[in-house]
Amino acid sequence: MYKLVLMRHGESQWNLENRFTGWKDVDLTETGRKQAWEAGELLKKEGYTFDLAFTSVLKRAIRTLWIALDAMDAMYTPVHSSWRLNERHYGALQGLNKAETARKYGDEQVLIWRRAYAIAPEPLDGDDERHPRFDARYSRIDAADLPATECLKDTVARVLPLWNESIAPAIKAGRNVLISAHGNSLRALIKHLDQVSEDDIVNLNIPTGQPLVYELDENLKPIKHYYLGDQEAIAAAMAAVAAQGKAKKD
Ligand SMILES: O=C(O)[C@@H](CO)OP(=O)(O)O
Numbered sequence: 001m002y003k004l005v006l007m008r009h010g011e012s013q014w015n016l017e018n019r020f021t022g023w024k025d026v027d028l029t030e031t032g033r034k035q036a037w038e039a040g041e042l043l044k045k046e047g048y049t050f051d052l053a054f055t056s057v058l059k060r061a062i063r064t065l066w067i068a069l070d071a072m073d074a075m076y077t078p079v080h081s082s083w084r085l086n087e088r089h090y091g092a093l094q095g096l097n098k099a100e101t102a103r104k105y106g107d108e109q110v111l112i113w114r115r116a117y118a119i120a121p122e123p124l125d126g127d128d129e130r131h132p133r134f135d136a137r138y139s140r141i142d143a144a145d146l147p148a149t150e151c152l153k154d155t156v157a158r159v160l161p162l163w164n165e166s167i168a169p170a171i172k173a174g175r176n177v178l179i180s181a182h183g184n185s186l187r188a189l190i191k192h193l194d195q196v197s198e199d200d201i202v203n204l205n206i207p208t209g210q211p212l213v214y215e216l217d218e219n220l221k222p223i224k225h226y227y228l229g230d231q232e233a234i235a236a237a238m239a240a241v242a243a244q245g246k247a248k249k250d
Pocket residue numbers: 015019020021022023087088090114183184241244245
């Protein structure tokens with residue numbers, strides 16, 4: 001049996017401001033840093049150790065990883081950063097407030113933009129300065145692979161090559177792996193691991209800064225999964241993520 005730990009980054013500045021974030025490289029808030037530290041402390045207390053960590057090229061996931069590894073006194077852990085673990089690209093929605101967008105277009109439309117499996121928001125214009133082709137960190141990525149918007153299906157398609165070529169072989173080689181990534185890149189990975197249907201994946205929301213453990217069999221099929229930590233607080237945090245796209249709080 002293998003164990004894999006997934007962790008969404010701690011609260012970011014744009015989580016706090018309730019803005020569509022995607023590939024915008026925003027940092028953690030103080031709360032986000034505290035969540036990352038507590039996640040590391042929890043992992044240490046529960047006896048977890050890691051041989052290898054994977055993260056995105058966005059600082060909220062990278063810093064969460066650094067802080068958690070620091071709390072574990074394990075900053076020596078080798079880290080593989082890949083754009084393939086970036087958050088889903090939110091296209092022209094990036095920067096907009098989610099509740100205001102719901103007031104303008106309706107809760108249902110925002111739910112489609114946030115969670116529909118195969119429907120992507122409007123793309124960024126090719127000349128938009130926010131387009132990833134203008135960002136040096138993506139200069140070695142094939143231009144055809146760089147998104148101007150994505151639906152979750154697109155995110156699954158670009159996460160899977162990293163899973164198949166790097167993460168899965170490392171796990172099968174016996175390495176204890178930690179992945180620090182984003183709400184939707186982790187939903188993409190979970191959809192693949194648990195074979196979640198396109199309908200059911202709509203209802204999966206991942207809270208910030210909470211270690212999620214997957215126990216996998218020898219073929220990397222999930223046996224079970226569970227969050228470490230306070231289960232009630234985690235359930236409340238998941239419901240809060242779901243509610244972010246509503247015009248009014250329930
Ligand atoms: O804005 C985003 O990039 C993501 C994660 O914060 O949000 P959502 O949960 O709406 O997909």
